[in-house]
Amino acid sequence: MFAAVWKAIGMPATKLRSFMGGIHPLKRKELTRERPIEPIPLPGKVVIPLFQPAGKEPRPIVSKGDIVTAGQVIAEPQDGRGVFVHSSVCGKVKKVGRFPFPAGFFVTAAEVEVGEGEKPFPPMERTPEGPEIIEIIRNAGIVGMGGAGFPTHFKLKGAREAGVEFLLVNGAECEPYLTADYRVLMERTEDLISGTKLLLKASGAKRAYVAVESDKKDAYDRLGGMVPDDDVIKPVLLRAKYPQGSEKQLIEAVLKREVPAGGLPADVGVLVQNVSTACAVHDAVAFGKPLIERVVTLSGTPLKRPGNYLVRIGTLIEDLMEAAGPDRDNIGKVIVGGPMMGFSMSRLDVPVARETTGVVLLSRVEAEVEPSHQSCVRCGKCLYVCPMFLPTSEICIAVERGDYALAVKLGLENCMECGSCAYVCPSRRPLVQWIKTAKLFAKKVKK
Amino acid sequence: MSPKLAISISPHIRTRETVPRIMWTVVLVLLPAGIFSCLNFGWHVLSVIAACVITAVVLEALIQKLRGKEITISDGSAVLTGLLLAYNLSPALPIWMAIIGTVVAIAIGKHAFGGLGHNIWNPALVGRAFLMAAYPGAMTTWFPSRLAGAVDAMTYATPLNVIKQSLPQSLPSLGEMFFGIRGGCIGETCCLLLLLGGLFLLWKGYITWHIPVAFLGSLACFAVIASGGKPQAAVFAICAGGAMLGSIYMATDYVTSPVSVRGMLIFGIGCGIITGVIRKWGGYPEGVCYAILLMNSATPLIDRLTLPRAYGEAKRKVWV
């Protein structure tokens, strides 16, 4: 129906695959797009969070006063889902305790004072096989680096057991401002291909697709030039649309498969991994290098040198910002993550975690929020853009009146908080905020 | 120390479209039709429009003040309600009746339910239907079209009246009807201007095509079938009466129409068919207003029946 109308009003027929719903926000990627990855100087101290979103928090095995080297294990998993955590720098442990975390809560973390003694990681001698790779990934502490931070080894194990057909390597990077994955695609293409092949081996999938949005066509072309046409790895170009990078939407766009509610991608025979994760897998298998650093986009108008920086895990946001030359008086808002789903910060002593994709700074003008509590005018715009097809307006009206049971019935739990609805809402209703709050309340009420 | 950071929950960027922006745009694209009407029916029209708009704004401010709520007359919704109501009135209506209609529209149609976003029926149409029931005589006294060269103001009928009552008067040509050279309500005559405005709103994304197309389409189909297969009956049905004004500007009212695409199609088709039925068999010559009001009443049910199927869910229970 849409396609027919699309054609009828004279729009060019497009072959770009995509999903239903979604929005086209102002991307602002040009700020950092052409900035190559560049390491930042080592900070004075790092705070390495032990947090992981699934399973029990790993148990610290170092204590105050211990001397650690970069890549040394500082925490052990407590259950099958957990991963090892490594020190990202050489130095002395100053404290193991509760520290603030970007998502807005406290987690156990180890504070390490940076010292001397960095050593390069030598290449490994042999290439391991499937299950062995999974073990290496776990030992290297690799988690999903696209933002969710879900343990990669656990996902791979599940995928292997379910017998997935396809591996999707997610290079969509649909969040405005962020270009870290794009730079990884451009600069570490070979590592990416190698990492993808390792992931294929580990998961048992037959084919891999590397999904890239159409605004990163040069990355797509570069990738296409480096893999033969008959290879198991195939790049695909997707329409640039937010939230194209969300797992379910990516699967829908590439494979036209729908993940059932409450289900996993493995249920439809798919495994999704981020491009940075694939590179980290390559590093782990080829060099035995654990996940101790990552590429972070540091962008926004209040910065003099926005760019893509290679950052040690645990670097504090304030140290990170220094590298890009911030205009301190003009910083209105500091967002960890992208502006659509990221967390704004009231304090800057929070660390870069393994899943931190970027830090976006908004100027004072950009940060102004119209605090509107206008009632819903039922324009339905939130319904058209919702990639999960939820009746967002109805859910939020229910939440506004405190009827959490109704909100849950309408699909509250299915919301992934992508923020498309709140982006388009002409009444400026705090839709995502209601939903996030209601999810907490609904949980409490249920109990 | 640098100034305090702002914190809020994602998303941290927003589109520029806001409700006031949309409302004022609609008001703006409606203005040409009003100016045309002044030329067509004389300057009394202007005073009717002014009376409606001013009453609407003043009353809204008054009610919000009495209820101790924030006064939101600057969002343009009251202006739009007043304007749309005026466009739905006869050009010959006394000013005091227009004011009564506006009071009903704003006080009963809108604020009895809690104001913008809470009303069930389109306030302007509530005002019109009320006036129609309260003062049927005055509401069905028409001015002739000046542009058609008429000077005799004594007896005049709209094209739909001519059809309904089998009057000996001659009908305007379809072309004249499209350009609005005919009698009728203040804002409904010039289909061209209304259509252009509608296309502009469509282009801006303020309305979607579903309701107007479903409305006019089903009305046209009904007219063709009812007339025994004459295609020009479709054009007549769309251009006569308030179908164009109603389908583009009133039925698409965000608050009182369904939110989902399927719901909007059902809503539009329902409006079209009810309009056709009232025109063909009913006691009134025109049924657009009642059709929209009736479908407004059904909107909560339609909304409920057409909730989108959530991603990844096989089937949604209808009666939640």
Place this chain on the structure above:
Amino acid sequence: MRALREFTKGIIERNPIFVLMLGLCPALAVSTSVTDAVGMGLATTFVLVCSNVSISIIRKIIPYRVRIPCYIVVIASFVTIVKLALNAYLPDLYKSLGIFVPLIVVNCIILGRAEAFASRNGVGLSFMDGLGMGVGFGLGLVLMGFIREVIGAGELCHLRVLWKGYEPMLVMTQPPGAFLVLGFLLGLFNLLHRNLKKSKD
């Protein structure tokens, strides 16, 4: 003293229409003019008083389980009496009240008072209760009738009361007007009630 209280409570404090919200069908249907409203009010009061009294008298001999059918038969008999009497003596009123005369049988207030009051109280109190409720109901009807007739026709008891050029707002005598007037009157009573409560606190 108690009797007086039973009488007065039905008029404002527990007004059948505006507070208990019972017997709304006739309240809307026959309040197009004050004349009809008075007629209906009297007819209902008569039935209410008679049924209350007779049910109070026979309340001890009616088996509990079949009490409702018994009440209905008693009420229906009085309604039939009213109906025949109206038909004989006030045929115009009878005509304009239409089917709402026989429908007094199913007016919720009558059965409600029979069950809630007359079946538990003595004859005298039941009489006063019926009278109070009936008068309250009648006054409610007259209030609605007054508003609707004056605005909707410019008349009172079919006599012109407003100025000559007054254009009657026809909708008031029609169903939408009835609903709206009742809706807003109920709202007004709510408001008064709450203000009273507030001033008491």
Place this chain on the structure above:
Amino acid sequence: MDFGELMSIFIGVILVNNFVLSRFLGLCPYIGVSRDTSSAAGMGMAVIFVMTMASAATWFVYNYMLLPNENNVLYLLFRKMIPGITPESFDLSYLETIAFILVIAGLVQLVEMFIAKFSPALYRALGIYLPLITTNCAVLGVAQLNIAFSGQPFSLLKCVVQGAGAGVGFMIAMLLLSGIRERLELADVPPSLKGVPIAFICAGLMSLAFFGFMGLKI
């Protein structure tokens, strides 16, 4: 039987002379049970059912027991015992109100018990609404309308059609109002208008919308 005439009775009683919105019948349950859509649907179904049954039952009672004609049951019973008696002696039409209410009450009770026994599912859906209908003036109203104000009594078929149509009209009005009221639960209605008052205002505006069908002739 003229199908067109039946159709016009049916449509007329739904749209033009809707029992609730233009005749003010059955307002208590209309306002009382329209708070949520599922009870409104249940009540509506029950009303359609009972109105249709009651129309038929009261037609038989009226024509065969109360009206003075050749088929009067009493006349047939007594004409052998009392010689020279005419049907006119059995004019009991003034008893209509009492007879109807008795018949309806009995009917409803009977239906309720049958459903409770034979279809517990249907009973759960409809049963609880059935007792509410005995004292619903819409049912007695349809019985009265069938006999009283149509010049001459309707035929059985017309009565049943009118009864069913009235029920359908009741259900439509009720469903619409229930949907509206569910939405208003979440609206910022002025406190003094909350609840029943706003429901009446809604009914008024719905009745205004139904004006569009005034004079509808098919």
Place this chain on the structure above:
Amino acid sequence: MNQIVIYSVVVLGGMGLVIGLLLSVVSRALAVKTDPNVQKILEALPNVNCGACGYPGCQGFAEAIAKGEADPAACAPGGQQVADEIAEIMGLEAREKEKVVAIIHCRGGSKCGKAATYYGLESCTSANLAGFGPSACVFGCLAMYDCIHACPFDAICLDENEMAVVDREKCVACGKCIEICPRSLIELVPVDKNYHVLCSSKDRGKAVTSICEVGCIGCTKCVKACPSDAIHMEEGLAVIDYEKCTNCGACAEACPVGAISFFAGKEVSTV
């Protein structure tokens, strides 16, 4: 005339007889079991089936009451009398008061500094999601009063510092506020204990004093002052063991900032 009376009696009596017999036979044949409580309530109700209560008839209303969903006083025709009868059937009794009450371990309120400007819903849970909320103390009360809205007994009110405090007379220890508080500041404590640590900050002394006048700085003076050894330090915060506490008040006297205070009713008083 005489005849017509007889016929009326015959018709009505006959109809009544037939219908009554039919119904009684059928009701025997088709008996269905029901909840005795519902039956009792139904008998107490007026059985007018007016629908004014909002339930589908008296049966529906009775079932709703039996389930505890409906308010017995909602019956308009029945009035108070019926409501009382139903209450008797249902055996509703006044809830007994528990021996514990809630206490909020923070007294910052407006005394707590602001670190950021918060835009969004007035709700602690919401604000806490937005980067630790606006208040400078990440442990203390956000002062957007989710607990006050959550309390079904109106037992939480504001003091002069815009800080939420529990009214001990009204509190029934239902635990709703404890569930809702995003920073877990609320705890149930014995009602007869009057000295409490009204702070939850685990920060160090300097960090606390820079943002809050009444925050625990972890000086351990109270631990030393306590004669019954009821206070110990947990991550730089004093904690009272209520089993050992004797209500002597030595800790409150020793506290240099007033983080341990006398609190027995609505008012906090610093010793």
